[in-house]
Amino acid sequence: MKVALVHDWLVGMRGGEKCLDLICELLPGAEIFTLLHAMGSVSARIEARPIRTSFLQHLPMAFRAYPYFLPLLPWAIEQFDMREYDAVVSVSHCVAKGIVPRPLAWHGCYCLTPMRYIWDAYGDYFDGRGSRSLRAGGRVFAPLLRMWDVASSARVDDFAAISEHVRSRIRRYYRREARVIYPPVDDLFFAAGLPSGRGGYFLSVGAAAPNKRLDLTVEAFRELGLPLVIAGAGPGAEQLRRTAPANVAFFGWSTDEELIALYRGARALVFPGYDDFGLTPLEAAAVGRPTIAFAGGGALETVIPSGSGEEATGVLFAEQTAVGLVAGVREFLAIEDQFDPARLRAHAKRFARAECRAELEKFLRQGIPAEAFAAC
Numbered sequence: 001m002k003v004a005l006v007h008d009w010l011v012g013m014r015g016g017e018k019c020l021d022l023i024c025e026l027l028p029g030a031e032i033f034t035l036l037h038a039m040g041s042v043s044a045r046i047e048a049r050p051i052r053t054s055f056l057q058h059l060p061m062a063f064r065a066y067p068y069f070l071p072l073l074p075w076a077i078e079q080f081d082m083r084e085y086d087a088v089v090s091v092s093h094c095v096a097k098g099i100v101p102r103p104l105a106w107h108g109c110y111c112l113t114p115m116r117y118i119w120d121a122y123g124d125y126f127d128g129r130g131s132r133s134l135r136a137g138g139r140v141f142a143p144l145l146r147m148w149d150v151a152s153s154a155r156v157d158d159f160a161a162i163s164e165h166v167r168s169r170i171r172r173y174y175r176r177e178a179r180v181i182y183p184p185v186d187d188l189f190f191a192a193g194l195p196s197g198r199g200g201y202f203l204s205v206g207a208a209a210p211n212k213r214l215d216l217t218v219e220a221f222r223e224l225g226l227p228l229v230i231a232g233a234g235p236g237a238e239q240l241r242r243t244a245p246a247n248v249a250f251f252g253w254s255t256d257e258e259l260i261a262l263y264r265g266a267r268a269l270v271f272p273g274y275d276d277f278g279l280t281p282l283e284a285a286a287v288g289r290p291t292i293a294f295a296g297g298g299a300l301e302t303v304i305p306s307g308s309g310e311e312a313t314g315v316l317f318a319e320q321t322a323v324g325l326v327a328g329v330r331e332f333l334a335i336e337d338q339f340d341p342a343r344l345r346a347h348a349k350r351f352a353r354a355e356c357r358a359e360l361e362k363f364l365r366q367g368i369p370a371e372a373f374a375a376c
Contacts, residue, residue, distance in 0.1 A: 001372050003030040004082060006090040006099045008073075010037045010046065011063060015279045016112050017042050019162070019183050020091045022353065023110070024049060026361055028374045030089070033080050033099070035073065038063055054079060070117065071141045074098055074148045087368045090156075093276075098152035106367025109156040110181065110360070113166050113276040114173045118145045150174060160363045163277040163298045181363060182301075183279055184356035185348055188256050189286035194341040195264045199289065201227035201249075202329070203266035205259065205280045212273040213294075218244050219322035220272075224329055228270070231262055263287040268314070268332055271299060272325050278302045281314065286348035288341025290314040292328045304347065306335055313339070313347050 005027070007020050021043045024030065031050045036057055040047065054076045056062050056069060069076075077095045082088060083102045090096040093112035101107045150173060159178035161167040167178045202221070206212045214230060221228040222245045230240075231251040241250050251262065263269070269284040269291040277298035281291040291314035293299040305316040315335075317328030361373065 001086045001369060002084055003027055003087045003089065003368060003372055004085040004099075005030045005032045005049075006077075006080075006088060006092070006096045007032065007034045008092060008094040008096045009035045009066065010042050010051070011066075012038075013042050015162075015183055015277070016091055016093055017046065018186065018279075019110060019112070019356075021045050022184055022357055022360060023089060023091065023364070026357065026364065026373055027089070027368070029372065035076055035095075036062060036066055052080070070094075071145070074145070074152070087372075089364065089368075095152075097156055098148065100155060106158075107156050108158045108160070108364060108367055110160045110162070110363075111166060111170060111178065112162055114169050115145065115149050116276070118142045118149065119169070119173060158363070158366055160360075163301050165298050165301065166276050179363065181359040182351050182356060183277060184353035185279065185282045185286050185351045186256065187353055189260060189263075189283050190345065190349070190352065192260045192264065192287050194288040194345065196341075198336065199265050199267040201229050201266055202268055202270050202292075203262055203284075203289075204228065204230045204232070204270045205262075205283075206232045206273070212275075213320065214240055216272045216320070216322050216325060217270055218248055220325035220329065221245070221248055223322065223326055226329070229262060229266070231259060259283070260287055263289050267336065268292050270325070270329075271303075272320065273297075274320065275299060282348045282351050285313050285344040288344050290332070290339040290344060292317065292325070292332050294320045294324070296320065302351070306331070306338070311343050311347070313344050 024045050033052050035054045037051050037053050056076055073095045077098050078100050086105055088099055088101045088107045090099055090109045092109055094115050097109040153174035153176060159170055159176055160181045161170055161178040162183050164180055167180050170176055170178045204217050218240055225247055228248045229251055263284050264287055266289050269281060271281055271291050271293040274297040281302045284291055291303050293303045293314055293316055295316035295318050303314040304310050304312050306312040315328050315332045317324045
């Protein structure tokens, strides 16, 4: 049986790529299709597979400009020839789920999110960026992309979602049901020694994308005057760096080992964005550090707040503003000693790689026979 794995683009090893890596572990004979592939940017397991790319791979400046190709992406994903594949597994946050499988082939989609740029985060990506041409383009293309996004969801036989939050969005936009399979926290984070004592700074981890709200974090810590380390990069990172106060330091992208060291040295992770799942609060918990998060999106499923009646793993603040985050940090400072590293790790264990692997295998066996899977 021939199986194709479809991913939007492979240009870095983030949460979606970690999900793809786990599916590659389960299905050792599957080939990969993606719009763009920056060689060496993802795990060795993914890099070892046959990887077929689209015409975008050969366009000038493609690896810097691909977000601006958004109107072309549905057409690009539909150009892949799936006629020889008996099953297709897409890991999709943009257009991968719109692949066209051959008739009667099973298509399972592990949905990271419906295309956020054209749905509930449209204002953050278009209206909020200030470019007149970008706003005009959004008004023209977003309705067409929404129609394609809904229509192409019919090409999927079974959906899985990375969170209850994403499942509700699949139901709202596609009128489809999905099972929830939480993404994995890498075993490497559980192997690290637990810290003792308080860390020396607060930490923000992630790309400088609009939904991550790093701008809000910088403004809050400008007022607080407490040390903050930002680990990540993205379109807005350089502008934030130029205007950030002296108590804010930028680390750029890091290896897992460097990231673990950053987590261990932190007092808490700061997570002000409205995210689809929120893997970084669980990575922080696996290393023994709590999270200060906005009370929305996937954080409601990964952070147990103080005062909830359960063993808390962090603080949730209600207002997604610098003022709200300042209040959240001050609440954390008042109860900081209540967070036990061993208890935080026990919470993160519920999201360990082995748990995700077992649930993903159940999902994929709906359309892929047992002989296609790796031996346990």
